[in-house]
Amino acid sequence: MSDSKENTSSHPLSTTECYEWSRMHGEPLGTANFKSELSDFVVEETLRFELSGEGAHHFLYIEKQNINTDIVVQKLIRFAEVKPTDVGYAGKKDRFAITRQWFSVQLPLLREIDWSEFNDDEVKVLEVTRHDKKLRIGAVKSNHFDIRLRDLNISQEDFKKRLDKIIEEGFPNYFGEQRFGNRGANLTRGIDLLIKNKKLKNRNLQGLLFSAVRSYLYNHVVSERINKGLSAKLLQGDFVMLSGSEKGFVVEDISAEQPRFIENDILLTAPLAGSRPQPMHEALSFEAECLSEYQVLIEKLANKRFNEERRALKCFPKNVTSEWHNETEVSLSFDLPKGAFATSMLRELVTLVEHKPVKGMTNNEHD
Template identity: 40%
Template structure:
């Protein structure tokens, strides 16, 4: 089981349902794209319901008669949702196929075009979300106050979907690291991501408990808003002003071999304690040659809007940088 990591505003006063049906969770990639009308790559704008991204990629490979590795996408999307995202199929020396999706499938091609460039992982900048929270029960007056605070930033936790059902990806990762499991390439990547995410979430939880997750701590590396670039700086008046304005955020570790991205002082002491708690996962990550990266501890939603639909449901619309989880926002608002 996964820990119930602390919320920035404390436990929500309202409970409800998220994803009562796929249409309650709509996510769409925000992508700047111009087709070249030639090239070796077919780009397909696909809407899916109830399917994961990897499943659709495999179906496209089968339809095009290519190996699965010839199909790429920018990011994994939720299965229990309505999602719209780009897929790319490498077709060197081949005519553009007649893409015909079987009627019994729960995904469809909305748009397509030819391009000279391959779609690479992490190419899109944002995801746009439209959510419906239903069966709300509790002090609904608390929602507006929480959303006002959330609009200025919320903890950038990895969502529970990163860890598999009941944290199963962490269990499988430990079995792999101890030689009890031999996963394939896709599963290996999933388990490594889950291990790094668990360590990051634990560091963020400790920072929330200490009250410095969004204000900085001695030895912090700071992340530029929405860019991923990080830098080391002492906390002075300028840094404090930039933190308060949301221009920069404190960062946490995506564990791996140390390089240029090294924290110091109080931050290093806190993170070292977490590494000791998960020494088995850290050793396995090192063995797999991952390099240390940093991730912002805070994320500020873009264009956050909300509307009370009736006395038991609420709609939310917002955009988040790629890699950030809508469920991390929702858990600050309600218990679901």
């Protein structure tokens, strides 16, 4: 066991090699500058439930620029003079972007706040309503993206062909690089915590670090399945997920499920590692082989009471449109389900050269 620990802890998970996941549609067509301006990456969140308009929880649809979701939470706590547990949100959004997402703040029923006074150079309240329950992580239905790619060195015809293929066949549902932290720091720390059986006082941070490890293992299995030509093939015992749902089942009769698989009514999945693996037979053997060198990490996750969860192997963008502004600039608009990363779709098109804007920059471009 000691040798396994040493091998696992020395594995180069924190290097750039850990981001070289297999692509589904071939090598990138070229390069593109990404996030040259804040307005080059715009995200709008849609919740999976309707707001009642009544209750103690003030729901705020907030536009933020060049700050992360946690900073908005801290601003709300200070402004409304509430406890951290009184503030909720459904998911974290990119810092280097213009994002619009919901937050909830619980207040006494008779207390009123002029939320317009919360606005500053970084945040703006676009809509206010009420609801009877706090906003919880995972309550997102979908995210809408408006993205501009600049300085492309590929033809519009080739771009369209690849984009059409992605729309029809989907793209690998990889967790994006941001999940692993700056230069893989979250991944490295998460592995260290597991191997050395450490605990952090900050449970939220600890959960984030463990999530980075599970995300890496998921990406690894997806990459291996693509690499071995199995991303469009059912294996005996595959755990598949119903399209548009988080529910699924084990495939016992491939021939009976093949028509639904071809129509993308059911989707292949890959594991978020933990105890109680869900696939069986051939599919279970395949995943076990993929993860054989990481068994120590999986055992440690199981000891932390993580049960295996499943995530769809592919993602299909919806409502996709593109508009070329000139020969080297294109805007993409599309919807992705919750948890999907726009960068995982874009990497199937081009190699992204990211130019993050500096703090406090102005941006008056509106398209």
